[in-house]
Amino acid sequence: MKLFWFVLLLGYSAQSTALSWPGFAKQQSCLELYPTYQQLVDEVRTYTPWYSLDHWLMPWLLPKDQFEVTQHQLHCAQLEYQSDNLLVQAWGLQPNSKSTKKRPVIIYNRGGNAALGRLDFVSVLRQLSPLAQQGFIVLASQYRGSVPKDQQTYGKDQFGGDDVNDIHQLIELAKQLPEADADNIFLYGISRGGMMSYLTARQRDDIRAMAITAAPTDLVTELPRLPEMELIFRSLIPNYDQNKQQELEQRSVLYWAEELPASLPVLLMYGGEDQRVHPENSQRLAAKLTELQRPVKLIEFTDADHLLTDYKEQEREAMLQWFRQHQQNEQKAATAP
Template sequence: MTRHLIDRGDGASVELFQARPESETPVGAILFVHGNQGGRLIGAKEAVDAGALVRFCSGLKITAAAVSQPGFGGSDGPADFCGPDTQRAIVAALSFLREQPAVDPSRIVLYGNSRGAVASAMVATQAPDLRAVILRSGVYDLKAAYETGSKGLRWAIEQEAGLTSDAFLARSALYHAQRMRAETLLLHGRLDERAPVAQAERFSDALSEAGVPVTLHVFECGHDIPREYAQMAQRSFLQRMFDPIVTFH
């Protein structure tokens, strides 16, 4: 496991953790983008502590990495609620991975959770060379989420993003779906109290209309999708993205 500080492109630092397989042959890579962390603000270390990087690296024989959003972990802030700086941080992390000798740049999967799904969806509209995108418990029309959201969500959007039309548009992948190219897997809870399932349903329809291969899995759960549910849905998807594959646990 290695930790890197990379340049966002504007002098700000972006924290990235990376686990690499032993093989010297270039293989695929997956980049995780965390969600809100209840005030802990540990960023990408969440994936390290949970064992996700080691698990995906050893199970799929790929490079597994996680990036800290601005204002989280060791990445420079302030946070901008999935806005341009957050998107630039993710783009910088993807660029870093593409340049690694052990990574096949044509087989990189971007995996965003919750807040990370909002930003990852926007990045996917700007990165046509991604192999695939997995978006878990995200919102894709931020203005609609703000209008129906909890007091805490509304406060965070007000403080970090502002309420202008441009601010909402820059964080709402639904309105940029025609620019996406990567195959997309959407994971969502039917009882999600933070991100209504209609958000995923509308985004899935928009991607399908734009000709993007998309699969939506809706689970009988809330915002936090149990790991076993997600694993069941994403196992065959990831094996296909990283074919040839080994057994994933």
């Protein structure tokens, strides 16, 4: 009899997990990945040199309170989904408390390329979990090519080519989630993720608002500043050497800013001391959108670096305020002309 109830409970648990992320090819809960905080600490220590201060201060550097909240107050999972007959990895988080209202969705677009910049569980705790705690469903694609050793299954990163389809597909999957509000889809992109956000928004009319941090907007003028990026472009962008100018412009929003949805509110944030993406990228786009009479807001963190390392809370609060300001609620929809 006890075995019967155990099997029944196990089946119910598996069903509950499956219902959390319908439409995804694979999902594994964060609680299964890291049952205890100490297990996470031990794993991170394996790739942190024993002689570094970070190795010994790991329990203080990893947010334990965020770990507890993520594991016990959120549905958190490592996901896989299909895009163009490839498998793409992702993370998903949503509040596990029941709500009578649909939840807005943030599509988080990471920086980096290929495996560089992949979101690990520590990144989830620090960057994604705080957003889900505010009542949002959060989905973050790793993009195709994030598993370079298996390109047949997981594809190859094209740095703003066909990999943009991975974000489109993630948005469509988000709309299938039972608690997702399809009328309130937001894009949040950092660095290269900002470029991916522009490319995505260019082809859609269902993005409610967008927040971008330190993203390149003109790769043509950025390349002379960082000539080492040419090696990355050449290795990732198809036909780069044959169509260099065209491929760089296609990935640079300043060359087609007027093609963004006219009513799309755009928040631009950047660090005044950014050494990787020049502040002019955000400044020039803000000026262009203003010239086009588009809703745009520009925030400079004067002495901040590329990732706004010392200003993450301020960045997050500005972004959340922007999304809430432009969120369409039922009352607004009912009174709209």
